[in-house]
Amino acid sequence: MSKPVSGLFAVSESPRPSIAERAAAPSTLPVPRAGGLTWRAWTRQDVPALAALMHAAEQADGRDWFTSPGEVAETFDAPMFDAAADTLVGLDSDSVMRAYAHAERFPTDGVTLLRAALSGGVHPSRRGEGIGTELLAWATGRARQALAAADADPRLSRLPGRISAHIEDGDPAERRDLLRAGGFEPIRYFANLMRDLSVPVPAIGLEPPLRLVPWSDPLEDAARLARNDAFRDHWGSQPRTPESWRAFRSSFAPQWSFLVVDESVEYEGSEQEQPGDGTVPPGTQYVVGLHRAGRYEHDWESQGYTAGYTDLLGVRRAYRGRRIAAALLTHAMHAFAHDGMQHAELDVDTDNPTGAPALYARLGYTKNAGSAAYTIEL
Template identity: 75%
Template sequence: MSPPVRATIGDRAAAPSVLTPPTAGGLTWRPWTPADVPALAALMRAVQEADGRDWFTPAEEIAETFGAPAYETADTLVGLDADGTPLAYAHAEQFPTDGAGLLRVWLHGGVHPDRRGEGIGTELLAWASGRARQVLAASDGDPRLAGLPARIAVDLLDTDPPERRDLLRAGGFEPVRYYANLLRDLAAPVPAVGLEPPLRLVPWTDALEDAARLARNDAFRDHWGSQPRTAESWRAHRSSFARDWSFVVVDESVRYPGSEHEAPGDTTVAPGTPYVVGLHRAGRYEHDWATQGYTAGYTELLGVRRAYRGRRIAVALLTHALRVFADDGMQHAELDVDTDNPTGAPALYTRLGYTKSEGSTLYAIEL
């Protein structure tokens, strides 16, 4: 029996032809501009502080939005009072579709704590969801994309106000995935874990960027919701990238061209480049250390090519990172993990002394 034919994304998205900005609260609405970055950073901090968070979105990350690979001006909205002060915001974040097996739009937004309870958040979520549906429906004309599944998603911390969950459920969102933020005290001893030749751990360099990207794409092919990263998207959102805390493992017996798992026609890696089989990419979020009450090295990505699993590459990368974090004066190591990670990563982190500090839930509308 042949599988059922999925309706095209144009039909499934049911996109509105016109988006109506919120009317609640009497604010004036328009898209973001680069000049808004400082005021948006202040608004987001006020929202996040009111929600009980101790980490915040810095101006540098907001500024990167405007250069993101799939960014469009129409994806953003800010509500201003009579004095021109931003009091509410939304962003329907698009992602590149090259090689994708899932179409995605992530929603971000918030209302200043002084203006909550006026219905602004409900109307803002409706606007953002409508924009997401428009973005997804725009893929309908591409035969490679029209039949793909699609997701509109929102991340919610466990500490966020309960009314936000009610808002999402009322908007058609359901919880679909759970994540844990983990901390590890760097005062505790770190085991020494070596690699057997021809495997070798080496620093992160510009010459290995795309080799690392292809290793990441292979490593995360079996992770829920993960999509391949293009050369452009891989280099985006790097304001907090910590090169000195980032490393790769190469197989010195192999040179590119790589394995059959590489994207056909990908010419981003020069022939003869060492074959990257594992990676640790780190972030330095120094702007959060004072409010969090500790310094930390953050592991943003830890992955191993599927053909190389079982050779202690991940533990070698992570223990090396722990030592480097500690040598740089950090008090903790930190990372986030999918609680249903298929590689057994949560067990690895537990063995290395990581413990849960907080959690989050992914709410989604699946189309």
């Protein structure tokens, strides 16, 4: 039996100033004054009202997919989430929520990039009052504070930092203008792809010792390590910790999720692959590819179709070129179709380094929509 290729994360020395210097974090945050709203942090009891506010803002932006109450609720259990520090919601004189913001922080174990991601919105009835501008300033300031805090760890102090926000192609132009005015610039573009499942799906098999198996709890961390190796050369991607890997699973569809293992490998466990990570014991099947799917049933009526969604598709770098991604994706499409789905859907980085867009095109996927990442690079 062969041995797996080790997948270590290396951090190079850099002469750049400390992250505290580059982040230039404000000592206090500028709480919005526009619109005469009253501001406070989110609470778990706010989940239904927050989801309703997000739905109203997203609908006004022209979207046909929405943030569900379940997705809002699971935010409270995500790693690094601190509602008191990282969230804000504005209420009018009737205590109705009219605007919100969240500066999301990420685990720093093994990273080569420090990140914070911003999200927020204003109810359509309160737009044009300057609330969004001040809310963005608050969220950006909070993100700068969060990144600057990493300076306390000498392993992180000299790493690059990024504050990001995501914009859909169909969003109002004012959102792009707002981000640009706040110092953000578009840096990366993504495409939403769809595939009509009424068109026959090819069957692509694997040759031994590779074998496709169902997603299972015992292989969760083995799949996480395969994902970390697969995405090491992808823009903006950082390793997932066990906690972050299991977060945001409200729409996870295990019946549509699959793994590929190499049965010729005598896997010595995650401690051998990632020193200090003992989550995967020796003798566990060696996962080399993964397809993780989502079932976003709450969007089907507004979108006008049913779909199985590929949340994550990855292959270990040493195993690329062996049709693993194609086998996983076509197997998943057959599972989608078997369960009555009309389409298969996924998102892809248009500059994906693995040639994924070409694979999707060969399998019949076509572009349905697009988006962009706007960032401040530190």
